[in-house]
Amino acid sequence: xxxxxxxxxxFDVSLRDELKQLGLxxxxxxxxxxxxxxxxxxxxxxxxxxxxxxxxLARSAKRAHREASLRIATGAMLLPTSEPIRxxxxxxxxxxxxxxxxxxxLKRGRLRPNIASxxxxxxxxxxxxxxxxNSILLEATGERVAVNDFQLAFWRAAGEEGSWLSASAPTxxxxxxxxxxxxxxxxxxxxxxxxxxxxxxxxxxxxxEASLFEIVKASGVDIEITxxxxxxxxxxxxxxxxxxxxxxxxxxxxxxxxxMEERLDIDLVVVDxxxxxxxxxxxxxxxxAIERLLRSSxxxxxxxVSPATQNPExxxxxxxxxxxxxxxxxxxxxxxxxxxxxxxxxxxxxKWKLQFRYGEEYLPLGVLTLPNKPNTLRKRLAFxxxxxxxxxxxxxxxxxxxxxxxxxGLISQLVKKPExxxxxxxxxxxxxxxxxxxxxxxxxxxxxxxxxxxGNMPSLVRLEVERLFKSGKLKFLIxxxxxxxxxxxxxxxxxxxxxxxxxxxxxxxxxxxxxxxRAGRWGDEFQGNIICIDASDEKAxxxxxxxxxxxxxxxxxDAALARIDDxxxxxxxxxxxxxxxxxxxxxxxxxxxxxxxxxMRDQSLAVAPWAKRQPAESLSRLEASLAxxxxxxxxxxxxxxxxxxxxxxxxxxxxxxxxxxAGQLEDLLPAPSESDDxxxxxxxMMERINDHVLTVFLPKxxxxxxxxxxxxxxxxxxxxxxIRRRIEYLQRRDGEVDTAAVIRxxxxxxxxxxxxxxPRYFSAYVDVLNQHLRAVNREDLIDADLEIGVALExxxxxxxxxxxxxxxxxxxxAVALYEVIAEDxxxxxxxxxxxxxxxxxxxxxxxxxxxxxxxxxRVLTRADxxxxx
Numbered sequence: 001x002x003x004x005x006x007x008x009x010x011f012d013v014s015l016r017d018e019l020k021q022l023g024l025x026x027x028x029x030x031x032x033x034x035x036x037x038x039x040x041x042x043x044x045x046x047x048x049x050x051x052x053x054x055x056x057l058a059r060s061a062k063r064a065h066r067e068a069s070l071r072i073a074t075g076a077m078l079l080p081t082s083e084p085i086r087x088x089x090x091x092x093x094x095x096x097x098x099x100x101x102x103x104x105x106l107k108r109g110r111l112r113p114n115i116a117s118x119x120x121x122x123x124x125x126x127x128x129x130x131x132x133x134n135s136i137l138l139e140a141t142g143e144r145v146a147v148n149d150f151q152l153a154f155w156r157a158a159g160e161e162g163s164w165l166s167a168s169a170p171t172x173x174x175x176x177x178x179x180x181x182x183x184x185x186x187x188x189x190x191x192x193x194x195x196x197x198x199x200x201x202x203x204x205x206x207x208x209e210a211s212l213f214e215i216v217k218a219s220g221v222d223i224e225i226t227x228x229x230x231x232x233x234x235x236x237x238x239x240x241x242x243x244x245x246x247x248x249x250x251x252x253x254x255x256x257x258x259x260m261e262e263r264l265d266i267d268l269v270v271v272d273x274x275x276x277x278x279x280x281x282x283x284x285x286x287x288x289a290i291e292r293l294l295r296s297s298x299x300x301x302x303x304x305v306s307p308a309t310q311n312p313e314x315x316x317x318x319x320x321x322x323x324x325x326x327x328x329x330x331x332x333x334x335x336x337x338x339x340x341x342x343x344x345x346x347x348x349x350x351k352w353k354l355q356f357r358y359g360e361e362y363l364p365l366g367v368l369t370l371p372n373k374p375n376t377l378r379k380r381l382a383f384x385x386x387x388x389x390x391x392x393x394x395x396x397x398x399x400x401x402x403x404x405x406x407x408x409g410l411i412s413q414l415v416k417k418p419e420x421x422x423x424x425x426x427x428x429x430x431x432x433x434x435x436x437x438x439x440x441x442x443x444x445x446x447x448x449x450x451x452x453x454x455g456n457m458p459s460l461v462r463l464e465v466e467r468l469f470k471s472g473k474l475k476f477l478i479x480x481x482x483x484x485x486x487x488x489x490x491x492x493x494x495x496x497x498x499x500x501x502x503x504x505x506x507x508x509x510x511x512x513x514x515x516x517x518r519a520g521r522w523g524d525e526f527q528g529n530i531i532c533i534d535a536s537d538e539k540a541x542x543x544x545x546x547x548x549x550x551x552x553x554x555x556x557x558d559a560a561l562a563r564i565d566d567x568x569x570x571x572x573x574x575x576x577x578x579x580x581x582x583x584x585x586x587x588x589x590x591x592x593x594x595x596x597x598x599x600m601r602d603q604s605l606a607v608a609p610w611a612k613r614q615p616a617e618s619l620s621r622l623e624a625s626l627a628x629x630x631x632x633x634x635x636x637x638x639x640x641x642x643x644x645x646x647x648x649x650x651x652x653x654x655x656x657x658x659x660x661x662a663g664q665l666e667d668l669l670p671a672p673s674e675s676d677d678x679x680x681x682x683x684x685m686m687e688r689i690n691d692h693v694l695t696v697f698l699p700k701x702x703x704x705x706x707x708x709x710x711x712x713x714x715x716x717x718x719x720x721x722x723i724r725r726r727i728e729y730l731q732r733r734d735g736e737v738d739t740a741a742v743i744r745x746x747x748x749x750x751x752x753x754x755x756x757x758x759p760r761y762f763s764a765y766v767d768v769l770n771q772h773l774r775a776v777n778r779e780d781l782i783d784a785d786l787e788i789g790v791a792l793e794x795x796x797x798x799x800x801x802x803x804x805x806x807x808x809x810x811x812x813x814a815v816a817l818y819e820v821i822a823e824d825x826x827x828x829x830x831x832x833x834x835x836x837x838x839x840x841x842x843x844x845x846x847x848x849x850x851x852x853x854x855x856x857x858r859v860l861t862r863a864d865x866x867x868x869x
Contacts, residue, residue: 003056003059004060006056007056007057007059007060007062007065010053010056010057011057011064011065011068014053015050015053015068018045018046018050019068019071019072019358020358020361020363021040021043021045022045022050022071022072022075023071023338023356023358023363024037024040024356024363024365025040025043025075025079026071026074026075026078026079026336026338026527027338027340027356027365027527027529028040028365028366029078029079030338030492030493030527030528030529031340031354031365031366031368031388031493031529032387032388032389032390032391033368033369033387033388033390034354034365034366034367034368034388035366035367035369036365036366037364037365037366040365040366045075045079047076047081047085047088050072050075050076051072051073051076051085051088051089051092053072054068054069054072054073054092055069055092055095057069057072058092058095058096059095063331063332063333066096066332066333067333067336069092069095069096070096070098070333070334070335070336071336072089072092073089073092073093073096073098073101074089074101074336074526074527076088076089076092077089077090077093077101077105077110077111077526078110078526083112083118084118086105086110086111087111087115087118087119089105090102090105090111090115091119091123091127093105094127094130094131095130097130097134097147097148097149097152097332098148098334098522099131099134099146099148100146100174100334100522100523101334101335101522101523101526102115103523104523104524104525104526105526131146133152134146134147134148134149134152135147136151136152136155138181138185138219139185139188139189140184140185140188140189140219140221141188141219141220145181147174147178148173148174148332148334148522149330149332150167150169150173150174150175150328150330150332151173151174151178153328153330154167154175154178154179154182154328155178155182157326157328158182158303160324160326162299162301162323162324163301163323163324163325163326164301164302164303164304164316164319164323164324164325164326165301165302165303165304165326165327165328166274166303166304166306166312166313166314166315166316166325166326166327166328167179167303167304167305167306167312167327167328167330168305168306168307168308168309168312168327168328168329168330168550169307169308169328169330169331169332170307170308170330170331170332170333170334170517171307171308171513171514171516171517171518171521172334172335172337172490172517172518172520172521172522172528173330173332173334173522174334174522174523175305175307176208176211176272176305176488179270179272179303179305180208180211180212180215181215182303183195183197183212183245183268183270184212184215184216184219184221184223186267186268187221187223187243187245187268188219188221188223188243191267191268192243192267192268192301193237193243193244193267194234194237194243194244194246194265194266194267194268195243195244195245195246195266195267195268195269195270196245196246196248196253196266196268196269196270196293197212197245197246197247197248197269197270197272198248198249198250198253198269198270198271198272198286198289199247199248199249199272199273200249200250200272200273200276200279200282200286200485201249201455201482201485201487202249202455202459202755203455203459203462203482203485203487204272204273204485204487205227205247205248205249205252206227206459206462206463206810207463207466207487207488208247208272209225209226209227209247209808210463212225212245212247213225213808213857213858217861221243222242222243223242223243223244223245224236224237224242224243224244224245225244225245225247225808226244226245226246226247226806226808227246227247227248227252227808228794228802228805228806229246229248229252229253229255229256229259229790229793230256230259230806231256231259231260232806233246233806234246234256234259234260234264250282250285250286250288250289251285251756251759251760251793252793253289253292253293254285254288254289254292254642254644255759255787255789255790255793257289257292257293257296257642258642258763258787258789259787259790262292262295262296262641263296264293264296264297265296265297266293266296266297266300267297267299267300267301268300268301268302268303269290269293269300269301269302269303270302270303270305271286271290271302271303271304271305271315272305273305273306273307273485274304274305274306274312274315274553275306275307275309275551275553276485277315277553277555277556278553278554278555278556278559279556280556280586280587280590281556281586281590281645282590283555283556283557283590284555284556284557284590284591284593284594284644284645285590285644285645287555287556287557287594288594288644288645289644290302290318291318291608291609292641294320294609298320302319304316306551306553307514307517307551308331308510308513308514308517308550308551309329309550309551309552309553310550310551310552310553311552311553312327312328312329312553313325313327313329314553314554314555315553317609317610317613318609318610331550334522335520335521335522335525335526335527335528336520336526336527336528337516337517337519337520337527337528337529337530338356338357338527338528338529338530339356339357339516339530339532339545340354340355340356340357340365340529340530340531340532341354341355341357341362341531341532341533341535341536341545342354342368342384342531342532342533342534342535343355343534343535343536344534345367349370349373349374349375350369350370350371350372350373351367351368351369351370352367352368352369352370352384353367354366354367354368354531357545368384368387368388369387370383370384370387371383371387371414372414377497378403378406378407378410379410380497380533380534381396381398381407381495381496381497381533382396382407382410382411382414383410383414384495384531384533385407385411385476385493385495385531386410386411386414386415386476387414388493388495388531389475389476389492389493389495391475391492392449392472392474392475392476392492393472393475393491393492393493393525394475394476394477394491394492394493394494394495395476395477395478395479395483395489395491395493395494395495395518395519396411396476396477396478396479396494396495396496397478397479397480397483397494397495397496397499397515398452398478398479398480399480399498399499399500400480401452401454401456401480401744401748402740402741402744404452404453404454404478404479404480405441405452405478405740405744407452407478408441408445408450408451408452408476408478409441409445411450411476411478412444412445412448412449412450415448415449415450415475415476417448418448418449421447422473424468424471424473425446425447425449425468425473425474426447427848427849427850428442428446428451428461428464428465428468428850429442429443429444429446429447430443430848430849430850431460431461431464431848431849431850431851432446432461434720434816434848435458435460435461435718435719435720435812435813435815435816435848435851436458436461436719436720436723436743436747436812437719437720437723437724437739437743438720439739439740439743440743441740441743442461442465446465446468446474449473449474449475449476450474450475450476450477450478451465451468451469451474451476451477451478452477452478452479453465453466453477453478453479453480453482453483453489454479454480454482455480455481455482455485455751456744456747456748456750456751457747458719458747458810458811458812459810459811459812460810460812460813460850460851460854461812463810464850465477466487466489469489469491470489470490470524477489477491481501481502483515483518484501484511484514484515488521489518490518490519490520490521490524490525490528491518491519491520491521491525491528492519492520492525492528492529493519493528493529493530493531494515494516494518494519494528494529494530494531495531495533496515496530496531496532496533497532497533497534497540498534498537498539498540498541499511499512499515506541506542506543509543509546509547509549510549510550510551510552512545512546513546513548513549513550514551516528516530532545555610556590556591557591557594557610558610558613560587560588560591560592561591561614561618561622563587564618564621564622565621566584566587566588567588567591567592567622568621568622568624568625570584570587570588570589570592571588571592571595571596571622571625571626571629572625572628572629574592574629574647574649574650575629575649575652575653585694589645589647589694590645592647593640593644593645593646593647593648594644594645595622595626596626596629596630596640596647596648596649597637597640597641597644597648599623599626599627599630600630600633600636600637600640600648601637601640601641604623605619605622605623605626606619629649630648630649633648633649633652634652634655635648635651635652635655635768635771636771639651639764639767639768639771642763642764642767643760643763643764643767645760646693646694646760646761646764647693647694650692650693650694651693651764651768653692653693654688654689654692654693654765654768655768655771655772656692657688657691657692658768658769658772659772665773665776665778665781666781667681667684668769669681669769669781669783670682670685670762670765670766670788672797673711673714673715673797674715674797678711679707679708679711682707682710682711683703683704683707685762685765686703686706686707687700687703688765689761689762689765690703693761693764693765694761696757696761697753697757705749706749706753706758709722709746709749709750709753709754710753710754710758710792712725713750713754713755713792713795714754714791714792714795714797715797716795716796716797716798716801716815716818717815718812718815718816718819719746719747719750719812719815722746722750723742723743723746726742726746727739727742730742750795754792754795755792755793755795758792759788759789759790759792759793760789762788762789762792763788763789766788770782794811795811796811796814798818798824798825799824799825799826799827800818800821800823800824800825800826800831801814801815801818801824803826803827803828803830803831804817804818804831804859806828807828807831807832807858807859807862808858808862809854809855809858809859810854812851813850813851813854813855816847816848816851817847817851817855820845820846820847821834831859832859832862832863835855835859835860835863836860836863839860842855842856
């Protein structure tokens with residue numbers, strides 16, 4: 001019998017029943033208020049036999065085999081066993097390159113220190129050899145870091161000079177940790193000076209920026225970290241020996257390229273959550289950003305990082321021909337993730353039958369008892385989460401911000417009230433009241449140890465929520481789909497019912513498993529539980545609880561090009577007007593805009609990096625359609641490059657409107673936010689964009705509200721001010737208002753209109769208007785200093801505010817501090833000096849404690865470092 005045959009026999013035959021029982025009893029360790037099945041009482045195991053078999057399975061390349069080995073090691077470590085058995089479990093963890101579980105066992109007192117002294121000579125030598133083989137040396141600090149198999153493969157591949165990498169591994173495998181270490185190590189040496197880290201959402205940008213800041217501070221390397229697209233910041237790096245990491249969304253990268261007029265020289269790019277290149281609407285913006293960088297930085301290295309994808313190698317298809325291309329595809333299991341279903345028992349609404357999924361089987365675990373009868377679906381989520389996750393570390397998935405707030409409110413009524421409120425929780429409540437709104441429901445919830453989390457929340461609030469949940473001070477966290485966008489948040493238990501992504505769209509299996517990967521993150525837990533409520537309800541789970549699956553990567557452009565006739569027809573019909581079918585717009589608008597710009601720039605599609613993957617007849621069909629619609633187009637390709645995703649055909653219609661405008665040209669200009677007529681001008685701009693480019697400011701009847709929100713955001717108004725004014729207006733108009741709904745609606749409008757739609761389409765509007773003004777010899781009307789896209793992205797116009805954000809402060813922290821600063825034109829150095837001069841007064845300025853902490857971490861730390869130099 002070969003080793004492979006032996007491993008298959010052990011898993012499929014010899015250990016099958018024991019692995020089932022082991023799965024049941026180890027899963028029960030993490031669940032509260034569950035009466036276990038009678039046959040699970042007093043279960044015993046032959047640990048010597050199991051550990052020996054597990055050591056054989058640990059050598060397998062199959063995920064199922066290694067997961068079984070991990071299950072045995074975890075059971076031996078956590079169940080009531082003797083010290084020699086736990087020592088053997090630690091050795092097995094090392095065989096699985098799972099050193100962090102050994103550290104966790106030491107931390108939790110399951111393993112006595114100095115295990116090497118208790119092992120035989122052979123095991124000691126083997127352990128030392130394994131530790132050396134599974135560790136890497138950081139050049140920046142001389143630190144040796146223990147890694148798992150995936151991390152080691154990534155590090156070795158990254159050592160090949162000039163290569164492009166595409167690395168895929170499950171959510172809990174330590175991808176982000178290692179990539180950030182590698183990035184800092186590259187910059188610390190002579191390999192790179194300027195790097196870009198691309199993240200799909202602002203939430204992940206904030207998290208990565210904070211993580212990088214901590215790694216750089218600990219390493220002692222002089223590296224600038226910024227999430228602000230700033231020509232000054234880029235220029236400062238160019239003029240000095242300083243190194244810099246720009247942490248951006250794809251949209252922010254385009255803003256920096258615009259500011260630098262394509263003169264970007266980037267050495268290294270990391271694309272996080274790289275499977276998002278297939279995302280409808282924004283995937284093509286990411287692809288365009290990478291291609292745009294490649295045109296200006298042809299020697300740059302690219303590392304794509306994605307969670308559990310089927311085909312990471314496809315991301316390397318567009319690399320330059322001579323570039324070494326290295327895919328790293330890992331399905332390594334670092335923690336156990338237990339899928340548990342919960343069904344209400346007949347005629348007993350407080351009794352819920354729990355089952356453990358093993359392969360295709362569902363095995364009875366026990367009965368969960370609830371203290372109250374859940375008469376609504378949201379109460380089911382809340383009551384089950386509060387009961388089964390009583391110890392804390394519990395995430396609940398909600399299908400929207402309003403639902404998240406309601407579930408959090410229900411759970412807060414069920415948790416045990418603390419005798420006194422923890423100071424850090426009180427500080428977070430104070431931040432929510434002072435920097436969002438005095439009635440923001442997050443404040444009283446966090447005082448009870450419960451919070452909610454969604455993408456429209458201010459970054460400083462969201463990061464503090466994440467930090468306090470990770471620390472255990474927040475016991476319950478109710479999240480929306482932001483969690484699927486790469487936010488690195490782990491938990492003990494996830495509770496979910498009928499998960500959706502977007503409005504009424506059942507979650508795809510790969511997204512479900514990305515979410516499930518948050519349960520039991522490596523190094524924080526040995527295992528995690530995913531509790532699926534009403535798993536047999538076809539409305540909640542149309543395809544049942546998904547089996548483990550991996551993302552199929554497919555670019556948004558490739559998806560559209562696969563429908564070549566429909567795409568060509570859309571391009572041909574695009575000049576006829578903006579009233580296209582919503583489904584067609586979603587499928588083709590972004591890609592058609594990208595193709596039009598590509599064709600205008602190169603007069604061909606054949607030179608595009610992706611062209612080699614397309615049949616010649618498809619390219620000819622597209623080029624024929626593009627030749628017709630671009631004939632006579634006078635909006636330049638450079639405007640298309642500056643405004644990715646915005647159709648040159650639509651912008652031509654806007655240019656034609658400008659050419660035929662009978663009024664004063666001055667009336668077409670955007671006004672500074674401080675001008676009395678700025679509100680009306682913004683409203684007019686939105687109407688012209690809707691009429692000529694694409695109907696994006698919806699509903700049209702709310703254009704006044706869109707314009708007002710944009711104006712207040714640009715003026716640097718604080719969130720409490722924007723929200724308070726909205727509430728006061730609605731109270732005058734309608735009487736009583738739903739304050740929570742107004743707060744959520746305002747945060748959403750800021751995010752979708754002021755920070756996404758307005759920057760994109762206002763920037764294009766200004767570019768086209770400037771082209772027209774040059775054509776009619778009215779360049780005197782062009783404001784060369786106006787970068788409305790950057791101003792809207794960050795919601796600042798005052799130089800002082802911008803300087804504070806360039807120092808790394810969040811917008812709400814910068815706005816709070818700016819309220820006590822008299823001058824509005826301080827540069828970075830002056831802002832640092834202002835804070836240094838008042839170092840001892842910060843606590844007495846009335847600022848939220850968390851803002852004071854941010855000032856100390858981002859401004860005073862900078863001052864201290866520069867003082868040391």
